[in-house]
Each structure stands twice: as C-alpha cells, then as structure tokens.
Amino acid sequence: MAKLQKSIDKRNALVKATIELVNNNGFHATPMSKIAKMAKVSPATIYLYFENKQDLVNQTYIDVKAEYTKYAFANYDPTMPIKEGFEMIWKRIADFKLKECEYAMFLAQCDNTPMIDEESRQEGIKHLQPLLDLWERGKKEGVIKPISDYILYAYAINPLSFLMMTQKSGAFTLDKTHLEEAYQSAWSSIKMCK
Amino acid sequence: MAKLQKSIDKRNALVKATIELVNNNGFHATPMSKIAKMAKVSPATIYLYFENKQDLVNQTYIDVKAEYTKYAFANYDPTMPIKEGFEMIWKRIADFKLKECEYAMFLAQCDNTPMIDEESRQEGIKHLQPLLDLWERGKKEGVIKPISDYILYAYAINPLSFLMMTQKSGAFTLDKTHLEEAYQSAWSSIKMCK
C-alpha cells in the first residue's frame, strides 16, 4: 500500500477512536493511551499526526463538522424553490443525525462543552453558509419569517440534536411518522403564517 | 452561626464552585483542588460532604435541575387554560435560561456528556411532570398536536438551550422582541393548526 494511504488510514483510525471513546466516556475519561490502543497504534505515534491531545480533538471536531455539512448539502441546489430546498436540507440533516449517530453525538458534546478551541469552533461554523443563504432568500420572498438566523436555526434544526440524543438514550425511537411530524413542526416554526 | 447553617453554606459553596469551574474549563479540567480553593475549603473537606468527585458532580446536577424546575413552575397553576399555562411556563423557562445562565450552561453540558450517572439523570427528569401533564390535557382538548412529548419538548423548549448558548458565546443577544418571536415559533410548532 502506498505510504500516503497508510498515513491517511492511521490518522482516520485515530480520529475514529477519539470519537468513539469521547462519546462513551467523555473527554475527561479518554486518555491518549486508550485512543492509541483502539487505533492499534503506539501512544507515541499519535504525536506524529497531532501536536497534542487538544489538537487531536480540535481536528476531530473540524473533520466531523465537515462530514456533517457535506452530507447536509450533498443534493441541494441553490436554485431550488425555498420550501423544497429547505425540506431537502432538513431531511438530509435528519438522516445524518439519526443514522450517523456517532458523529452527531460527538458534535453535540463538542458544542456544549469548553472542550474545543474557539478557533476550531469558528472553523466549523463556516460550512453552514448555504442554509443561511437559503433563509436570506426566503425572507426576501416573504416565505420565511424575518427573524434572526440564530432563532431560525434554534427552531428548525437544533431540535434534531435533542431528538438524536433521546433516541440514543433509548428513551424512544423516531420512526418515519415521527420524522414527518418533526419536519412539519420545523417548517411551521419558520415559515411565514398566512 | 448554627452548625447546620455553616454546613449548608459550605456545601453550597462547593456546588457553586463546581458549576463555575465546569462551565469555564469543562469537567476534564476542573480538579478537586481548584474546587476546594474556590470554595475556600481544604480538599479533604470536600470528602466530608461528598463521596468522591463523581458524587459531587451528580449532586450538583440534581441540585441545579431542581432549581430549574422549581423556577419553571413557580407561578403555574394546573387549572389554567392550556395556551395561557404554556405561555407562562415557557416564559419562566426562558427567563431562567437567559438570566440564570450559569445554571443553564451547566445543565447543557451535563445533558450532552457522559459526565453524569444514569441514575442521577433519571432523578433530574422527574420534576418535569407538570409540563407533560399540561401537554396531555392539551392533546385531549385538541389544542396541542397529538405527537410524542419528546418531539414537543424538542421544539417547544429545547431551542431555548441553543439560544442561551449562542447568547453566552456573544454571537448575539436576545432582546424582548426576539424573545416574543421565539415564543411564537415555539407555540406555532406545537399548537394544532386550524
């Protein structure tokens, strides 16, 4: 196998192990030694790929955030009508949060903790732009409520994080019907009332 | 001062220090020694009040969750009409999350991390019953959408956590108008459409 590919594989294994261990034990209880073991690598090797533990977790965060937004906008096209475009993005995000549960949980933990450096946090936000653009357009057309993007995100997207967490905790399972109800709630909360 | 009161004060100081340090540094970076120092107490004294670090953080979680729900339902009366009752509870919760930011942040961190024992987590949920009862009644009366409580919570209440976090991060400030918009979004997402 090519040298480069081996390096990439090893880095990916480290990132994956970090996600899994942080999800299950929390940042405070995932030592480098365990990450190394799970990635089948010596502890010392981690330091060939990352500066230190903080750098490892920062980079993991950015990687996962990039996955998330790539997935969210994969089949979105900025020329779509507002309602259709929103539904498409929303359903992709829902898919991601419920199917790529590991990723979504990791993000939830990072986003509610002082675990990630401010700089990496900023880096992670950038990729959300297409959604903000869609809302901008929707407001102009009078389809979307003319309120802060933060409020729109809080109501249209963030609830999915909560639902993902309760689903993960086993408290209940979102089926197709629930998902449709959730979508309707999301849309109701941001669309202009007639 | 009475012995009992002194004990209570000391315990409260420890709980308060825990909240503050965990909020600012994360669980992984708040050693017992710092908690002790901030509470103006010897590290050894912590162990007179709590079994160990895990117990300290569990109890802190339960304390804060109790504060939260006490505040939320302080002036709610189960005989109120649905819409009015919901508005009252919602606004109290909003108040709490935005004014008692320290508490709310701590809860957000606990709720998205494996930092708290499952048992304490269950304990914390209990106090939310009045809201679930209100929804139950609302569904019977055809005022509230007949969907899972988890989905109702995800849309009606949880967005406030997100807004609290962005407000805390300094990204934007919720003023009275925003709050009213947010309330309308919350209500829109759970009320039956006519």
Add this chain to the structure above:
DNA sequence: AAAAAAAGAATGAACATTCATTTTTAACAT
C-alpha cells in the same frame, strides 16, 4: 475534655508527552 469538623501534607495511581531504539520504506546500485 471528648467528639466532630476541618486542615494541610502525603500517597499512589494515572496520565500526557518525550526519549532511545527498532522497524519500515524507498531510492539507488548491482
């Protein structure tokens, strides 16, 4: 003066990171 509470220092374990070697890679010569 006995009991309870609190303190500071001590203990031992766990951890992030680095160090000294070993193993692997790949460019080149045969």
Add this chain to the structure above:
DNA sequence: ATGTTAAAAATGAATGTTCATTCTTTTTTT
C-alpha cells in the same frame, strides 16, 4: 530482480507532572 543503506515512521518504555483521595494533626464545637 536483489541487496544496500540512509531517511522516515513507528514503537515501548521512561519521565515528570497532576490529580483524586487518604492520613495524621490541629482547630472548633458542645
């Protein structure tokens, strides 16, 4: 193709620190 070798990558075992917890002594309470 195969052997040679220098550089790169990887390793396991240190290292020194930090931390939760406990121990012994001192202070406070009753």
